[in-house]
Amino acid sequence: MSSSAIALEATPVAAITTRKAPTVIREPQWVKWLLITVGLGWFAALLLLPLATVFIQALSPGLAFFWHAISEPDALSALGLTALVTLCAVPLNLLFGIAAAWAIARFRFPGRQLLITIIDLPFSVSPVIAGLMLVLLFGSRGWFGDWLSEHDIKVIFATPGIILATTFITVPFVVRELLPQMEARGPEEEEAAIMLGASGLQMFWRVTLPGIRWSLMYGLLLCTARAVGEFGAVSVVSGHIRGQTNTLPLHIEILYNEYQTGAAFAVASLLALFGIFTLLGETLLARLRGQPTKSH
Numbered sequence: 001m002s003s004s005a006i007a008l009e010a011t012p013v014a015a016i017t018t019r020k021a022p023t024v025i026r027e028p029q030w031v032k033w034l035l036i037t038v039g040l041g042w043f044a045a046l047l048l049l050p051l052a053t054v055f056i057q058a059l060s061p062g063l064a065f066f067w068h069a070i071s072e073p074d075a076l077s078a079l080g081l082t083a084l085v086t087l088c089a090v091p092l093n094l095l096f097g098i099a100a101a102w103a104i105a106r107f108r109f110p111g112r113q114l115l116i117t118i119i120d121l122p123f124s125v126s127p128v129i130a131g132l133m134l135v136l137l138f139g140s141r142g143w144f145g146d147w148l149s150e151h152d153i154k155v156i157f158a159t160p161g162i163i164l165a166t167t168f169i170t171v172p173f174v175v176r177e178l179l180p181q182m183e184a185r186g187p188e189e190e191e192a193a194i195m196l197g198a199s200g201l202q203m204f205w206r207v208t209l210p211g212i213r214w215s216l217m218y219g220l221l222l223c224t225a226r227a228v229g230e231f232g233a234v235s236v237v238s239g240h241i242r243g244q245t246n247t248l249p250l251h252i253e254i255l256y257n258e259y260q261t262g263a264a265f266a267v268a269s270l271l272a273l274f275g276i277f278t279l280l281g282e283t284l285l286a287r288l289r290g291q292p293t294k295s296h
Contacts, residue, residue, distance in 0.1 A: 105179055
């Protein structure tokens, strides 16, 4: 008989049954309500109050003024350019994000850690610096400036430069949402599908994609929100040409600098509404992600 069993037999039954449960330390009620009050007050002061101010200032001149501010030609041009840039940058980051996350999660290769660092570069570099880097590369005096001029290709102070800047700034969002999910799942299911005769495309659509769909949608949502609201890098490469290279954030800045405060807040309310819908979309995705999968 082992020593642990002998010690257990030697222990009185009363000592075992009367052993006390660990004491749970509870904070006083006033501490709980104080923390809740501070949290809600901070949330209201930094988020709710500025958001409410935007809508109040936008609607205070009247609905007719609001409609005119968001439907005049420069505002519509800025809205259209913002939509175009977003529709170009988000799919590019979708393709790159899936490829990069797959490569990092499934393979070990020289430069893997360097690739992860480069993907995180837009998080650590100021957007203004990112815009300046693009100017140094594609500007008239940049590295590729002479070649672009010879072929009559305009990147800086044109739509392609805005798309490049927005794409660079939004690179990490899809990758950073997919990578933890793909590393946690592991390659076992994909390897089993290949061994059972599935092609690479069939494996992706029927095994990989269903497993990462929630992370993919969440990453696309964040990427879209950042693309719509990007200001710093776009401001450097756009040239602020009214009606041509102004996105919504740049159009708001111009209106505000020209003391057209009401119009600036009216256009800003569109971005605020998009931000609210983004938060609602994140909440919906979080709830759907937490629901158990129904078996068929």
